[in-house]
Amino acid sequence: MTGSLVIAGLGPGAGSLVTPEVTDALAQATDVVGYIPYVARVAARPGLTLHPSDNRVEIDRSRHALELASAGRHVVVVSSGDPGVFAMASAVFEALEAGPAAWRDLDIRVLPGITAMLAAAARAGAPLGHDFCAINLSDNLKPWSLIEKRLRLAAEADFAMAFYNPRSKSRPEGFTKTLQILQESCGDARPVIFARAVSTPDETIRVVPLTECTPDMANMRTVVLVGSSTTRIIARAGAPFVYTPRSVDT
Template sequence: MTGWVVIAGLGPGAPDMVTPEITAALRDATDVVGYIPYVRRITPRDGLRLHESDNRVEIDRAQHALQMAAEGKRVVVVSSGDPGVFAMASAVFEALEHGPETWRSLDVRVLPGITAMLAAAAASGAPLGHDFCAINLSDNLKPWNVIEKRLRLSVEADFAMAFYNPRSKSRPDGFGAVLKILRETCEPQRVLIFARAVSTPEQEINVVFLCDAKPEMADMRTVVLVGSSLTRVIDCDAKQIVYTPRSVSQ
Protein backbone atom coordinates (compact mmCIF):
# COMPACT_ATOMS: atom_id res chain seq x y z
CA MET A 1 0.00 0.00 0.00
CA THR A 2 1.34 3.43 -0.96
CA GLY A 3 1.20 5.95 1.85
CA TRP A 4 0.68 9.68 1.71
CA VAL A 5 0.37 12.74 3.93
CA VAL A 6 -2.30 15.38 3.44
CA ILE A 7 -2.05 18.54 5.54
CA ALA A 8 -5.60 19.84 5.80
CA GLY A 9 -7.30 22.93 7.19
CA LEU A 10 -10.63 22.31 8.92
CA GLY A 11 -11.72 25.93 8.65
CA PRO A 12 -12.67 28.24 11.52
CA GLY A 13 -15.21 25.92 13.17
CA ALA A 14 -18.43 25.46 11.21
CA PRO A 15 -18.70 22.00 9.60
CA ASP A 16 -19.97 23.46 6.32
CA MET A 17 -16.73 25.45 6.01
CA VAL A 18 -14.71 22.25 5.57
CA THR A 19 -14.04 21.94 1.84
CA PRO A 20 -15.22 18.89 -0.17
CA GLU A 21 -11.57 18.19 -1.05
CA ILE A 22 -10.68 17.82 2.63
CA THR A 23 -13.78 15.75 3.34
CA ALA A 24 -12.69 13.34 0.59
CA ALA A 25 -9.16 13.09 2.04
CA LEU A 26 -10.56 12.30 5.49
CA ARG A 27 -12.80 9.63 3.95
CA ASP A 28 -9.74 7.94 2.40
CA ALA A 29 -7.44 8.29 5.43
CA THR A 30 -6.29 5.50 7.69
CA ASP A 31 -4.91 7.90 10.33
CA VAL A 32 -5.58 11.45 11.47
CA VAL A 33 -2.95 13.38 13.42
CA GLY A 34 -3.35 16.72 15.17
CA TYR A 35 -3.84 18.92 18.20
CA ILE A 36 -6.45 17.47 20.57
CA PRO A 37 -9.44 19.77 19.86
CA TYR A 38 -8.93 19.58 16.10
CA VAL A 39 -8.76 15.79 16.02
CA ARG A 40 -11.95 15.67 18.08
CA ARG A 41 -13.74 17.44 15.25
CA ILE A 42 -13.25 14.28 13.15
CA THR A 43 -16.05 11.71 13.27
CA PRO A 44 -14.67 8.30 14.30
CA ARG A 45 -15.24 5.37 11.95
CA ASP A 46 -14.03 1.83 11.48
CA GLY A 47 -10.55 1.69 9.97
CA LEU A 48 -9.59 5.20 11.07
CA ARG A 49 -7.13 5.81 13.89
CA LEU A 50 -7.12 9.19 15.62
CA HIS A 51 -3.83 10.44 17.08
CA GLU A 52 -4.25 13.38 19.48
CA SER A 53 -1.32 15.39 20.83
CA ASP A 54 -0.57 18.58 22.73
CA ASN A 55 -0.24 21.94 21.02
CA ARG A 56 3.52 22.34 21.58
CA VAL A 57 4.74 19.14 19.92
CA GLU A 58 4.26 20.13 16.29
CA ILE A 59 7.53 18.65 15.05
CA ASP A 60 6.95 15.35 16.88
CA ARG A 61 3.47 15.23 15.37
CA ALA A 62 4.83 15.92 11.88
CA GLN A 63 7.52 13.25 12.22
CA HIS A 64 4.91 10.74 13.38
CA ALA A 65 2.74 11.50 10.34
CA LEU A 66 5.64 11.15 7.90
CA GLN A 67 6.80 7.90 9.48
CA MET A 68 3.31 6.40 9.26
CA ALA A 69 3.10 7.43 5.61
CA ALA A 70 6.48 5.75 5.00
CA GLU A 71 4.91 2.58 6.43
CA GLY A 72 2.11 2.79 3.85
CA LYS A 73 -0.56 4.60 5.83
CA ARG A 74 -2.74 7.38 4.47
CA VAL A 75 -2.36 10.21 6.96
CA VAL A 76 -4.25 13.48 7.30
CA VAL A 77 -2.59 16.09 9.52
CA VAL A 78 -5.36 18.45 10.64
CA SER A 79 -5.16 22.11 11.57
CA SER A 80 -7.87 24.66 12.15
CA GLY A 81 -8.32 27.35 9.54
CA ASP A 82 -5.77 27.01 6.75
CA PRO A 83 -2.80 24.69 7.40
CA GLY A 84 -0.36 27.15 5.84
CA VAL A 85 -1.32 30.07 8.11
CA PHE A 86 0.41 29.70 11.50
CA ALA A 87 -0.38 25.98 11.43
CA MET A 88 0.95 22.52 10.61
CA ALA A 89 2.11 22.79 6.98
CA SER A 90 5.40 24.48 7.88
CA ALA A 91 6.03 21.99 10.69
CA VAL A 92 5.57 19.03 8.35
CA PHE A 93 7.96 20.48 5.78
CA GLU A 94 10.49 21.31 8.48
CA ALA A 95 10.35 17.67 9.63
CA LEU A 96 10.61 16.54 6.00
CA GLU A 97 13.68 18.67 5.33
CA HIS A 98 15.55 17.36 8.35
CA GLY A 99 14.24 13.79 8.28
CA PRO A 100 15.38 10.63 6.48
CA GLU A 101 16.07 10.98 2.79
CA THR A 102 13.42 8.33 2.06
CA TRP A 103 10.68 10.69 3.26
CA ARG A 104 11.31 12.94 0.25
CA SER A 105 9.75 10.35 -2.05
CA LEU A 106 6.46 10.49 -0.14
CA ASP A 107 3.32 12.07 -1.58
CA VAL A 108 2.85 15.12 0.68
CA ARG A 109 0.09 17.58 -0.17
CA VAL A 110 -1.42 20.69 1.40
CA LEU A 111 -5.17 21.25 1.12
CA PRO A 112 -6.26 24.82 1.85
CA GLY A 113 -8.93 25.80 4.33
CA ILE A 114 -10.75 28.97 5.34
CA THR A 115 -8.54 30.75 7.85
CA ALA A 116 -9.96 32.67 10.81
CA MET A 117 -9.06 36.13 9.53
CA LEU A 118 -11.04 35.57 6.32
CA ALA A 119 -14.05 34.19 8.17
CA ALA A 120 -13.89 37.10 10.61
CA ALA A 121 -13.56 39.61 7.78
CA ALA A 122 -16.57 38.14 6.00
CA ALA A 123 -18.64 38.23 9.18
CA SER A 124 -17.90 41.93 9.66
CA GLY A 125 -17.90 43.19 6.07
CA ALA A 126 -14.67 43.71 4.12
CA PRO A 127 -12.03 45.13 6.50
CA LEU A 128 -9.26 43.41 4.51
CA GLY A 129 -10.48 44.94 1.25
CA HIS A 130 -7.10 46.49 0.46
CA ASP A 131 -3.50 45.63 1.44
CA PHE A 132 -3.25 43.75 4.72
CA CYS A 133 -0.91 41.56 6.75
CA ALA A 134 -1.22 38.88 9.42
CA ILE A 135 0.87 38.76 12.60
CA ASN A 136 1.01 35.93 15.13
CA LEU A 137 1.27 37.64 18.54
CA SER A 138 2.55 34.53 20.31
CA ASP A 139 6.16 34.80 21.43
CA ASN A 140 6.57 31.04 21.86
CA LEU A 141 8.55 30.70 18.61
CA LYS A 142 9.88 34.23 18.13
CA PRO A 143 10.99 36.95 20.54
CA TRP A 144 8.81 39.89 21.50
CA ASN A 145 11.17 42.41 19.84
CA VAL A 146 10.46 40.78 16.45
CA ILE A 147 6.71 41.06 17.04
CA GLU A 148 7.05 44.71 18.04
CA LYS A 149 9.20 45.56 15.00
CA ARG A 150 6.75 43.92 12.59
CA LEU A 151 3.81 45.63 14.28
CA ARG A 152 5.37 49.09 14.09
CA LEU A 153 6.40 48.66 10.45
CA SER A 154 2.92 47.40 9.53
CA VAL A 155 1.38 50.49 11.10
CA GLU A 156 3.89 52.71 9.27
CA ALA A 157 2.94 51.03 5.97
CA ASP A 158 -0.75 51.57 6.85
CA PHE A 159 -1.74 47.94 6.40
CA ALA A 160 -4.95 46.57 7.79
CA MET A 161 -3.81 43.83 10.16
CA ALA A 162 -5.01 40.49 11.44
CA PHE A 163 -3.71 39.34 14.81
CA TYR A 164 -3.61 35.62 15.59
CA ASN A 165 -3.11 34.23 19.12
CA PRO A 166 -3.58 37.62 20.76
CA ARG A 167 -3.91 36.58 24.40
CA SER A 168 -3.80 33.41 26.49
CA LYS A 169 -3.55 32.36 30.13
CA SER A 170 0.20 31.91 29.73
CA ARG A 171 0.55 35.28 27.90
CA PRO A 172 -1.91 37.59 29.66
CA ASP A 173 0.05 40.82 29.15
CA GLY A 174 1.28 40.72 25.55
CA PHE A 175 -1.89 42.03 23.95
CA GLY A 176 -1.96 44.97 26.34
CA ALA A 177 1.51 45.87 25.07
CA VAL A 178 0.21 45.63 21.49
CA LEU A 179 -2.65 48.01 22.26
CA LYS A 180 -0.17 50.43 23.86
CA ILE A 181 1.93 50.46 20.67
CA LEU A 182 -1.17 50.98 18.53
CA ARG A 183 -2.23 53.92 20.72
CA GLU A 184 1.24 55.44 20.31
CA THR A 185 1.16 55.13 16.52
CA CYS A 186 -2.50 55.29 15.40
CA GLU A 187 -5.39 57.69 15.78
CA PRO A 188 -7.87 56.95 18.62
CA GLN A 189 -10.67 56.22 16.13
CA ARG A 190 -8.78 53.37 14.40
CA VAL A 191 -11.27 50.50 13.96
CA LEU A 192 -10.70 47.15 15.67
CA ILE A 193 -12.77 44.00 15.28
CA PHE A 194 -12.70 41.31 17.95
CA ALA A 195 -14.06 38.15 16.29
CA ARG A 196 -14.44 35.30 18.76
CA ALA A 197 -15.35 31.69 17.84
CA VAL A 198 -16.13 32.88 14.34
CA SER A 199 -18.54 30.67 12.32
CA THR A 200 -19.61 28.69 15.42
CA PRO A 201 -22.81 29.10 17.49
CA GLU A 202 -20.69 31.02 20.05
CA GLN A 203 -19.60 33.62 17.48
CA GLU A 204 -19.19 37.16 18.79
CA ILE A 205 -18.23 40.12 16.59
CA ASN A 206 -17.31 43.23 18.55
CA VAL A 207 -16.44 46.41 16.60
CA VAL A 208 -14.72 49.09 18.68
CA PHE A 209 -12.47 52.08 18.28
CA LEU A 210 -8.88 51.79 19.45
CA CYS A 211 -9.54 54.23 22.30
CA ASP A 212 -12.15 51.81 23.69
CA ALA A 213 -10.27 48.53 23.16
CA LYS A 214 -9.29 46.50 26.23
CA PRO A 215 -6.95 43.50 26.50
CA GLU A 216 -9.64 41.28 28.01
CA MET A 217 -11.72 41.58 24.84
CA ALA A 218 -9.40 38.95 23.29
CA ASP A 219 -8.55 35.36 24.11
CA MET A 220 -7.14 32.38 22.20
CA ARG A 221 -10.45 31.86 20.38
CA THR A 222 -10.33 35.44 19.10
CA VAL A 223 -8.81 36.86 15.95
CA VAL A 224 -8.37 40.63 16.06
CA LEU A 225 -8.63 42.69 12.88
CA VAL A 226 -7.22 46.22 12.86
CA GLY A 227 -8.26 48.55 10.10
CA SER A 228 -5.96 50.83 8.15
CA SER A 229 -6.32 54.60 8.45
CA LEU A 230 -8.88 54.38 5.60
CA THR A 231 -11.12 51.70 7.10
CA ARG A 232 -14.72 52.81 7.58
CA VAL A 233 -17.77 51.75 9.58
CA ILE A 234 -21.29 51.83 8.14
CA ASP A 235 -24.04 51.87 10.74
CA CYS A 236 -26.87 49.73 9.36
CA ASP A 237 -30.15 48.71 10.96
CA ALA A 238 -29.08 45.16 11.80
CA LYS A 239 -25.36 45.59 12.43
CA GLN A 240 -22.25 47.62 11.77
CA ILE A 241 -20.42 46.89 8.52
CA VAL A 242 -16.69 47.51 8.39
CA TYR A 243 -14.83 47.88 5.11
CA THR A 244 -11.54 49.18 3.73
CA PRO A 245 -11.84 51.02 0.38
CA ARG A 246 -10.26 49.37 -2.67
CA SER A 247 -8.21 52.43 -3.63
CA VAL A 248 -5.77 54.85 -2.05
CA SER A 249 -5.77 58.45 -3.23
CA GLN A 250 -2.51 60.02 -4.40
Protein backbone atom coordinates in the same frame (compact mmCIF):
# COMPACT_ATOMS: atom_id res chain seq x y z
CA MET B 1 2.10 -0.41 -0.10
CA THR B 2 2.51 3.25 -1.04
CA GLY B 3 1.41 5.69 1.64
CA SER B 4 0.39 9.32 1.41
CA LEU B 5 0.31 12.42 3.58
CA VAL B 6 -2.28 15.18 3.31
CA ILE B 7 -1.96 18.37 5.37
CA ALA B 8 -5.48 19.75 5.61
CA GLY B 9 -7.29 22.78 6.99
CA LEU B 10 -10.59 22.19 8.81
CA GLY B 11 -11.70 25.80 8.57
CA PRO B 12 -12.65 28.08 11.47
CA GLY B 13 -15.16 25.78 13.15
CA ALA B 14 -18.40 25.20 11.26
CA GLY B 15 -18.65 21.89 9.41
CA SER B 16 -20.14 23.70 6.42
CA LEU B 17 -16.86 25.59 5.99
CA VAL B 18 -14.76 22.44 5.53
CA THR B 19 -13.96 22.18 1.83
CA PRO B 20 -15.18 19.16 -0.20
CA GLU B 21 -11.54 18.38 -1.03
CA VAL B 22 -10.69 18.05 2.66
CA THR B 23 -13.83 16.02 3.33
CA ASP B 24 -12.79 13.57 0.59
CA ALA B 25 -9.27 13.27 2.02
CA LEU B 26 -10.63 12.48 5.49
CA ALA B 27 -12.95 9.84 4.00
CA GLN B 28 -9.93 8.07 2.45
CA ALA B 29 -7.63 8.40 5.47
CA THR B 30 -6.41 5.52 7.59
CA ASP B 31 -4.92 7.88 10.19
CA VAL B 32 -5.65 11.43 11.35
CA VAL B 33 -2.93 13.28 13.26
CA GLY B 34 -3.26 16.64 15.01
CA TYR B 35 -3.83 18.81 18.05
CA ILE B 36 -6.39 17.32 20.44
CA PRO B 37 -9.38 19.64 19.77
CA TYR B 38 -8.87 19.51 16.00
CA VAL B 39 -8.72 15.72 15.87
CA ALA B 40 -11.92 15.73 17.97
CA ARG B 41 -13.68 17.40 15.04
CA VAL B 42 -13.10 14.28 12.90
CA ALA B 43 -15.76 11.59 13.29
CA ALA B 44 -14.52 8.15 14.29
CA ARG B 45 -15.22 5.28 11.89
CA PRO B 46 -14.00 1.72 11.29
CA GLY B 47 -10.58 1.65 9.68
CA LEU B 48 -9.61 5.12 10.93
CA THR B 49 -7.10 5.65 13.75
CA LEU B 50 -7.05 9.03 15.47
CA HIS B 51 -3.77 10.36 16.88
CA PRO B 52 -4.46 13.45 19.07
CA SER B 53 -1.51 15.18 20.75
CA ASP B 54 -0.61 18.31 22.71
CA ASN B 55 -0.27 21.70 21.06
CA ARG B 56 3.48 22.09 21.69
CA VAL B 57 4.74 18.95 19.95
CA GLU B 58 4.29 20.01 16.34
CA ILE B 59 7.61 18.60 15.10
CA ASP B 60 7.14 15.28 16.92
CA ARG B 61 3.62 15.11 15.50
CA SER B 62 4.95 15.80 12.01
CA ARG B 63 7.61 13.09 12.27
CA HIS B 64 4.98 10.62 13.46
CA ALA B 65 2.77 11.45 10.46
CA LEU B 66 5.69 11.04 8.05
CA GLU B 67 6.64 7.71 9.64
CA LEU B 68 3.06 6.46 9.28
CA ALA B 69 2.94 7.52 5.63
CA SER B 70 6.30 5.88 4.91
CA ALA B 71 4.86 2.65 6.37
CA GLY B 72 2.08 2.73 3.77
CA ARG B 73 -0.67 4.51 5.72
CA HIS B 74 -2.87 7.26 4.28
CA VAL B 75 -2.42 10.06 6.77
CA VAL B 76 -4.19 13.39 7.17
CA VAL B 77 -2.59 15.99 9.42
CA VAL B 78 -5.31 18.40 10.49
CA SER B 79 -5.14 22.06 11.46
CA SER B 80 -7.86 24.58 12.06
CA GLY B 81 -8.27 27.27 9.42
CA ASP B 82 -5.68 26.87 6.68
CA PRO B 83 -2.71 24.55 7.37
CA GLY B 84 -0.27 27.03 5.85
CA VAL B 85 -1.27 29.95 8.11
CA PHE B 86 0.43 29.63 11.52
CA ALA B 87 -0.34 25.92 11.42
CA MET B 88 0.95 22.43 10.62
CA ALA B 89 2.13 22.67 7.00
CA SER B 90 5.35 24.48 7.93
CA ALA B 91 6.01 22.02 10.77
CA VAL B 92 5.61 19.04 8.45
CA PHE B 93 7.99 20.49 5.88
CA GLU B 94 10.49 21.33 8.62
CA ALA B 95 10.42 17.70 9.74
CA LEU B 96 10.61 16.54 6.11
CA GLU B 97 13.70 18.62 5.40
CA ALA B 98 15.50 17.34 8.50
CA GLY B 99 14.34 13.71 8.14
CA PRO B 100 15.38 10.70 6.04
CA ALA B 101 15.83 11.34 2.33
CA ALA B 102 13.20 8.68 1.53
CA TRP B 103 10.47 10.86 3.06
CA ARG B 104 10.89 13.35 0.22
CA ASP B 105 9.53 10.80 -2.26
CA LEU B 106 6.23 10.45 -0.38
CA ASP B 107 2.97 11.62 -1.93
CA ILE B 108 2.47 14.83 0.09
CA ARG B 109 -0.27 17.38 -0.55
CA VAL B 110 -1.44 20.53 1.22
CA LEU B 111 -5.19 21.24 1.08
CA PRO B 112 -6.25 24.81 1.86
CA GLY B 113 -8.91 25.81 4.32
CA ILE B 114 -10.86 28.93 5.28
CA THR B 115 -8.99 30.84 7.97
CA ALA B 116 -10.52 32.47 11.05
CA MET B 117 -9.15 35.74 9.67
CA LEU B 118 -11.13 35.42 6.45
CA ALA B 119 -14.26 34.14 8.19
CA ALA B 120 -14.15 37.06 10.62
CA ALA B 121 -13.59 39.55 7.82
CA ALA B 122 -16.59 38.16 5.93
CA ARG B 123 -18.80 38.47 9.02
CA ALA B 124 -17.84 42.14 9.40
CA GLY B 125 -17.97 43.10 5.72
CA ALA B 126 -14.63 43.66 3.96
CA PRO B 127 -12.09 45.10 6.42
CA LEU B 128 -9.24 43.40 4.54
CA GLY B 129 -10.32 44.84 1.21
CA HIS B 130 -6.96 46.51 0.59
CA ASP B 131 -3.38 45.68 1.64
CA PHE B 132 -3.17 43.86 4.96
CA CYS B 133 -0.84 41.72 7.05
CA ALA B 134 -1.31 38.88 9.54
CA ILE B 135 0.76 38.67 12.74
CA ASN B 136 0.84 35.88 15.30
CA LEU B 137 1.13 37.62 18.69
CA SER B 138 2.41 34.50 20.47
CA ASP B 139 6.06 34.76 21.52
CA ASN B 140 6.40 31.00 22.07
CA LEU B 141 8.41 30.54 18.87
CA LYS B 142 9.83 34.04 18.33
CA PRO B 143 10.97 36.87 20.60
CA TRP B 144 8.61 39.66 21.61
CA SER B 145 11.11 42.20 20.23
CA LEU B 146 10.45 40.87 16.72
CA ILE B 147 6.68 41.05 17.21
CA GLU B 148 6.98 44.64 18.42
CA LYS B 149 9.15 45.59 15.42
CA ARG B 150 6.61 44.12 13.00
CA LEU B 151 3.71 45.86 14.75
CA ARG B 152 5.40 49.25 14.53
CA LEU B 153 6.36 48.79 10.87
CA ALA B 154 2.86 47.57 9.96
CA ALA B 155 1.37 50.61 11.67
CA GLU B 156 3.82 52.89 9.86
CA ALA B 157 2.92 51.27 6.52
CA ASP B 158 -0.80 51.74 7.34
CA PHE B 159 -1.74 48.12 6.76
CA ALA B 160 -4.97 46.67 7.98
CA MET B 161 -3.90 43.91 10.38
CA ALA B 162 -5.10 40.52 11.54
CA PHE B 163 -3.85 39.17 14.86
CA TYR B 164 -3.77 35.50 15.77
CA ASN B 165 -3.27 34.19 19.33
CA PRO B 166 -3.71 37.63 20.85
CA ARG B 167 -4.00 36.80 24.54
CA SER B 168 -3.76 33.73 26.76
CA LYS B 169 -3.57 33.10 30.51
CA SER B 170 0.18 32.54 30.20
CA ARG B 171 0.69 35.60 27.92
CA PRO B 172 -1.69 38.31 29.17
CA GLU B 173 0.81 41.14 28.71
CA GLY B 174 1.43 40.77 24.95
CA PHE B 175 -1.94 42.08 23.82
CA THR B 176 -1.73 44.92 26.34
CA LYS B 177 1.56 45.97 24.74
CA THR B 178 0.06 45.53 21.27
CA LEU B 179 -2.80 47.91 22.01
CA GLN B 180 -0.39 50.44 23.50
CA ILE B 181 1.79 50.33 20.39
CA LEU B 182 -1.18 50.74 18.05
CA GLN B 183 -2.78 53.52 20.08
CA GLU B 184 0.54 55.38 20.15
CA SER B 185 1.42 54.72 16.50
CA CYS B 186 -1.99 55.20 14.88
CA GLY B 187 -3.50 57.84 17.14
CA ASP B 188 -7.03 57.51 15.77
CA ALA B 189 -10.30 55.70 16.34
CA ARG B 190 -10.03 53.26 13.44
CA PRO B 191 -12.29 50.20 13.85
CA VAL B 192 -11.06 47.06 15.55
CA ILE B 193 -13.04 43.83 15.13
CA PHE B 194 -12.98 41.23 17.89
CA ALA B 195 -14.27 37.98 16.36
CA ARG B 196 -14.55 35.25 18.97
CA ALA B 197 -15.27 31.59 18.07
CA VAL B 198 -16.22 32.68 14.56
CA SER B 199 -18.59 30.32 12.69
CA THR B 200 -19.47 28.36 15.86
CA PRO B 201 -22.58 28.64 18.09
CA ASP B 202 -20.46 30.70 20.53
CA GLU B 203 -19.58 33.33 17.92
CA THR B 204 -19.48 36.98 18.95
CA ILE B 205 -18.43 39.90 16.76
CA ARG B 206 -17.65 43.29 18.30
CA VAL B 207 -16.56 46.44 16.48
CA VAL B 208 -14.73 48.83 18.81
CA PRO B 209 -12.79 52.06 18.11
CA LEU B 210 -9.06 51.57 18.63
CA THR B 211 -9.06 54.30 21.28
CA GLU B 212 -11.56 52.28 23.37
CA CYS B 213 -10.03 48.80 23.06
CA THR B 214 -8.99 46.98 26.23
CA PRO B 215 -6.95 43.78 26.59
CA ASP B 216 -9.80 41.76 28.11
CA MET B 217 -11.73 41.98 24.84
CA ALA B 218 -9.59 39.18 23.35
CA ASN B 219 -8.63 35.64 24.27
CA MET B 220 -7.19 32.65 22.42
CA ARG B 221 -10.50 32.00 20.66
CA THR B 222 -10.46 35.52 19.23
CA VAL B 223 -9.04 36.77 15.97
CA VAL B 224 -8.55 40.54 16.01
CA LEU B 225 -8.80 42.65 12.85
CA VAL B 226 -7.54 46.23 12.90
CA GLY B 227 -8.52 48.60 10.13
CA SER B 228 -6.17 50.95 8.30
CA SER B 229 -6.59 54.73 8.33
CA THR B 230 -8.90 54.41 5.29
CA THR B 231 -11.19 51.73 6.73
CA ARG B 232 -14.81 52.86 6.93
CA ILE B 233 -17.91 51.94 8.89
CA ILE B 234 -21.41 51.82 7.39
CA ALA B 235 -23.85 52.30 10.25
CA ARG B 236 -27.23 50.58 10.04
CA ALA B 237 -29.94 49.18 12.32
CA GLY B 238 -28.04 45.97 13.02
CA ALA B 239 -24.30 45.38 13.28
CA PRO B 240 -22.36 47.84 11.13
CA PHE B 241 -20.51 46.91 7.98
CA VAL B 242 -16.76 47.54 8.09
CA TYR B 243 -14.82 47.81 4.85
CA THR B 244 -11.52 49.09 3.49
CA PRO B 245 -11.79 50.73 0.04
CA ARG B 246 -9.79 49.15 -2.76
CA SER B 247 -8.25 52.48 -3.79
CA VAL B 248 -6.14 54.99 -1.86
CA ASP B 249 -6.17 58.71 -2.54
CA THR B 250 -2.76 60.13 -3.43
